Amino acid sequence: MKHSVVTQETRVVRWLLIAATLLILGLFLLLPLVAVFIEALRQGWQVFWAALHEDAARSAVGLTIAMAALAVPLNALFGLAAAWAVTKFRFRGRALLITLIDLPFAVSPVVAGVVWILLFSSHGWFGAFLAKHDIAIIFAWPGIMLATLFVTFPFVARELIPLMESQGTDQEEAAVTLGANGWQIFWRVTLPNIKWGLLYGVLLCNARAMGEFGAVSVVSGHIRGETNTLPLHIEVLYNEYQFSAAFACATLLAMLALLTLGLKSAIEHFSGHSGRGH
Amino acid sequence: MSISIQSIHKSFGSYLALDDVSLEVPQGSLTALLGPSGSGKTTLLRIVAGLDFADEGRGKILFHGENVADVPAGERQVGFVFQHYALFRHMTVAENVAFGLNVMPRHRRPSAAEIDERVKELLHLVRLDGLDRRRPHELSGGQRQRVALARALAIRPKVLLLDEPFGALDAQVRKDLRRWLRVFHDQIGLTTLFVTHDQEEALELADQVVVMRQARVEQVGPPQEIFDHPRTPFVYEFLGNVNKIPHANGEVRYVRPHEMEITFAAEYDAARDVLADVTHLFSAGPVASLSLRLGDGSLVEAEISRKQLEELALSVGDRVAVRWP
Numbered sequence: 001m002k003h004s005v006v007t008q009e010t011r012v013v014r015w016l017l018i019a020a021t022l023l024i025l026g027l028f029l030l031l032p033l034v035a036v037f038i039e040a041l042r043q044g045w046q047v048f049w050a051a052l053h054e055d056a057a058r059s060a061v062g063l064t065i066a067m068a069a070l071a072v073p074l075n076a077l078f079g080l081a082a083a084w085a086v087t088k089f090r091f092r093g094r095a096l097l098i099t100l101i102d103l104p105f106a107v108s109p110v111v112a113g114v115v116w117i118l119l120f121s122s123h124g125w126f127g128a129f130l131a132k133h134d135i136a137i138i139f140a141w142p143g144i145m146l147a148t149l150f151v152t153f154p155f156v157a158r159e160l161i162p163l164m165e166s167q168g169t170d171q172e173e174a175a176v177t178l179g180a181n182g183w184q185i186f187w188r189v190t191l192p193n194i195k196w197g198l199l200y201g202v203l204l205c206n207a208r209a210m211g212e213f214g215a216v217s218v219v220s221g222h223i224r225g226e227t228n229t230l231p232l233h234i235e236v237l238y239n240e241y242q243f244s245a246a247f248a249c250a251t252l253l254a255m256l257a258l259l260t261l262g263l264k265s266a267i268e269h270f271s272g273h274s275g276r277g278h
Numbered sequence: 279m280s281i282s283i284q285s286i287h288k289s290f291g292s293y294l295a296l297d298d299v300s301l302e303v304p305q306g307s308l309t310a311l312l313g314p315s316g317s318g319k320t321t322l323l324r325i326v327a328g329l330d331f332a333d334e335g336r337g338k339i340l341f342h343g344e345n346v347a348d349v350p351a352g353e354r355q356v357g358f359v360f361q362h363y364a365l366f367r368h369m370t371v372a373e374n375v376a377f378g379l380n381v382m383p384r385h386r387r388p389s390a391a392e393i394d395e396r397v398k399e400l401l402h403l404v405r406l407d408g409l410d411r412r413r414p415h416e417l418s419g420g421q422r423q424r425v426a427l428a429r430a431l432a433i434r435p436k437v438l439l440l441d442e443p444f445g446a447l448d449a450q451v452r453k454d455l456r457r458w459l460r461v462f463h464d465q466i467g468l469t470t471l472f473v474t475h476d477q478e479e480a481l482e483l484a485d486q487v488v489v490m491r492q493a494r495v496e497q498v499g500p501p502q503e504i505f506d507h508p509r510t511p512f513v514y515e516f517l518g519n520v521n522k523i524p525h526a527n528g529e530v531r532y533v534r535p536h537e538m539e540i541t542f543a544a545e546y547d548a549a550r551d552v553l554a555d556v557t558h559l560f561s562a563g564p565v566a567s568l569s570l571r572l573g574d575g576s577l578v579e580a581e582i583s584r585k586q587l588e589e590l591a592l593s594v595g596d597r598v599a600v601r602w603p
Contacts, residue, residue, distance in 0.1 A: 170364035173329055174426075176351045177358040178378035178433055188381070192368040 051245035060233035079156025113218025139221030159201030196271030310480035313490035357430030372410035538580035
């Protein structure tokens with residue numbers, strides 16, 4: 001360990017600080033993760049396996065993947081458009097727009113769910129209209145979709161706005177004077193410059209889309225095999241005292257988290273060499 | 279190709295960036311837009327390039343007699359070199375230079391082999407042979423600048439526009455590159471307009487200097503004329519050291535240090551000389567510069583040759599006779 005001018009603490013203090021950090025990390029982060037896997041396998045591989053292959057579990061995994069597969073690309077697109085708009089142009093209300101993008105982070109997911117209920121449930125504002133045309137949003141996948149979209153909206157935009165702000169518009173302007181059209185500018189200049197940031201945002205967006213509980217819980221209606229996403233399915237199992245099954249399904253989310261972390265450090269590694277900064 | 283700018287106005291909200299600016303840039307000339315920051319020179323350059331737009335309904339920009347107001351930047355065939363070069367960071371030097379050719383519509387785009395050939399020629403022209411595979415972050419400031427120049431030239435522009443071309447370089451590279459650009463310009467003969475806030479750069483490099491101040495053109499002319507016959511006090515002061523000497527009638531005379539003539543106090547001629555004391559002497563340069571205190575207490579600067587300094591054998595505290603034209 002190198003001494004620097006600003007760290008004049010003695011060796012003991014340093015080791016104490018490091019030990020405390022490791023202890024807290026272990027206790028609050030690592031231990032629960034390990035516990036998930038131990039609990040899942042407490043009754044053996046067969047129970048674990050059966051819990052994952054049960055119809056309701058399969059349906060929950062399928063729904064979760066489908067929701068993420070819809071929400072992530074849409075929000076990547078929205079995020080890109082929003083970041084483009086607020087960083088490449090100056091217009092009235094720009095600051096307000098940047099604040100609004102953050103709204104889903106500021107508001108409790110439960111509130112996000114309740115808002116959709118207010119709008120689209122049978123007693124809601126558009127309830128009668130939807131019933132007349134036989135469209136189900138609440139307690140069906142479109143509601144889950146909306147809730148997921150709402151809570152994951154800021155991830156991509158938040159990642160791209162500071163990045164695009166720091167890059168300015170010089171390179172785009174250079175491309176313009178060289179005769180490139182809008183499409184060419186986007187694909188050849190803008191996108192390559194933000195690709196790592198975009199990927200990073202997409203990754204976080206995906207993790208949240210698959211893991212979201214609160215907002216989805218409000219609009220889903222918990223119909224087993226139909227409107228349960230993986231986190232909701234785990235809750236149902238837990239409430240029915242099927243602990244091993246609940247933890248077995250939880251291992252899927254835990255592995256998603258590990259995968260996300262792995263990809264995240266990979267992105268940081270690569271972008272450090274060819275992406276951000278000068 | 280000549281550029282004709284005719285009474286252009288540009289405002290950003292309530293701020294007036296260009297106020298009735300007119301200017302002729304002759305075919306093949308190297309013209310400098312010189313002025314302090316905020317004088318509107320970069321805005322004018324961007325409007326010529328089509329990156330900004332003048333206020334509507336007032337004024338015109340003509341390229342070789344043709345109004346380009348409605349021609350988009352990409353079709354104006356201008357080569358633009360940005361102050362911080364704006365190189366595409368993720369591309370190699372060769373890819374940067376080839377960009378303008380690669381984005382051409384298919385029917386106009388040269389073949390891959392022709393593009394390679396052209397890139398090679400251009401890199402040779404700007405003396406960057408062999409650096410084609412480097413990326414911008416692996417180059418020095420001066421090299422990046424020349425990549426930006428090669429990239430701008432690749433589309434065979436009719437006009438070359440440079441925004442503070444030497445602003446981001448250190449002093450030595452700056453001087454070298456400045457001389458090189460002058461020779462380079464004479465070689466390729468492209469009508470060139472560049473922005474600078476450095477009067478020395480403008481005077482040394484340009485055929486025509488346009489002095490701008492607060493959104494207006496203050497004076498236009500060849501460097502010599504601008505330097506010798508400034509039309510306004512602002513131009514006088516902006517173009518180099520100048521003494522402001524108040525006269526009895528309330529008028530202020532502007533006299534450059536090298537225009538001050540110094541003789542022995544013994545040769546004082548009351549009709550045309552003023553007596554002064556030497557308060558400071560600086561002789562560690564090609565010319566000696568003196569600070570003089572006049573009878574009314576005001577300080578002025580004078581420059582004389584080293585030879586004359588020796589003849590006068592001056593030192594601090596001596597009294598001399600000073601005159602100016």
